[in-house]
Amino acid sequence: MKVKRFEWTPHTSVAISSWTKTIVAEVNVDEIFDRVVASGDSAVIEMTNRFDATERPIDALRVDPAAASAALAALDPDLRNAFEIAAANIRAVAEAQLSETIGTELPQGQSVTIREVPVSIAGIYAPGGRAAYPSSVLMCAIPARVAGVKRLALASPPGPEGEVNPLVLAAAELCGIDEIYAMGGAQAIFAFAQGTESVPPVDVVVGPGNAWVRAAKKQVAGRVGIDSFAGPSELMVIAGHDADAKWIASDLCAQAEHGEDSTLIVAAVEERVLEEIKRETESIATSRASVSDAPLALVQVPSAEAAIDLANDFAPEHLELMEEDAGLLAGRVTTAGCVFVGRYGATAFGDYIAGSNHVLPTGRAGRFSGPLGPGTFRRKISIVEVSAEAAAKLAPYVDTLARAEGFPVHGESAMIRSRK
Secondary structure: OEEEEEEOOOOHHHHHHHHHHOOOOOOOOHHHHHHHHHHOHHHHHHHHHHHOOOOOOOOOOEOOHHHHHHHHHOOOHHHHHHHHHHHHHHHHHHHOOOOOOEEEEOOOOOEEEEEEEEOOEEEEEOOOOOOOOHHHHHHHHHHHHHHOOOEEEEEEOOOOOOOOOHHHHHHHHHHOOOEEEEOOHHHHHHHHHHOOOOOOOOOEEEOOOOHHHHHHHHHHEOOEEEOOOOOOOEEEEEEOOOOOHHHHHHHHHHHHOOOOOOEEEEEEOOHHHHHHHHHHHHHHHHHOOOOOOOEEEEEEOOOHHHHHHHHHHHOOOEEEEEOOOHHHHHOOOOOOOEEEEOOOOOHHHHHHOOOOOOOOOOOOHHHOOOOOOHHHHEEEEEEEEOOHHHHHHHHHHHHHHHHHOOOHHHHHHHHHHHOO
16 A cells, blocks of 8 residues: 655645545547447447457347346345345435425515426446446435436446346346446446437436546536546545544555545544554555555644544545544534544445445545435426516516616516516
8 A cells, every 4th residue: 555644734635636646547538439429339339348348249238127137036135135225225315315396485576486307317327347336326326216217227337248247237126227238438428428329318427437437427517417527436534542543444445445546544633543544554455455555645633623624625535533522523524525423434334335325526526516316316497487566576677787788678578568
């Protein structure tokens, strides 16, 4: 594990970001986009075979629905039970987020109502290939269903045998996903955004992915809605004097399983705590093959409040508060994607089963966005009702404002209603 010490200053988060930024891959997906637009299915199939199903090529993108049904039926009972508990918790949290229609009666007599409606079709991306992320299927599909989306399409790269991982298929069946496509990478995102012969164009594309997927989502934002430009995983831990170094080290190494571009930060007041966590983390990292060589930044801070300031500036994807007064400190956090309060709050619970969503903003995007939820799949509509009395009262103001902006017919449009 790459470990570096940072002295605390008001600009420490910038220094950490600069250090870790060199690890994040920057890619160009323009050529992939052009090929998908020009050739549709054939381009997506060719690139999926080249980049994903290298041992047994695929000849079609659409997965037979029977494969998903069979995968769910074949699940180990304990694993299926874990899936169902996770799904129930995710659904409960998502349902609690639904907004009510908001209506306002204004003094002049008009009313303005804001209501939310779901998008028609959402595309979900679940990473795949040689690994499986059925948890990402649950995290994306369940909030979409709660939001009221009628049609869900899933894309996931096929593995060496040319088939989507059965765990991903089982999760898709559990969530009632309508269509499954064996395709991955930037070409899958472009297929969803543009549409091909067999892939429907969608309204929103969501889900985590590698640098190619992130670059593709960035390119199609505006053509379709997206959840966020979520990048490599991030975990920051604020460790108190009595924090369990081994537990924290385990949490850090768990996030390092996501890849060597994951950013890990520990902030503590005591030097002793930082050294214990460093020692335990290196011990676990060297003994577990799944733990990557991720960067770990150690920051000694003058106080817990300074650590919170650092977190608010860095806006980590995950923030663990391993402090005595963690509950109080949590109220001061304003930018983290997800905050875990107290020594038992391992990020792994949020990644799988707690009910919170693991599709979270990274790269300081927590300053202006939050977790994926039903709102990702809903859009607001304004409904304005103006009575004759309200029109008479409002029209002169419209006329004054419109003429000031050089649009006299706007004013006339309102005034003609005030004279009736």
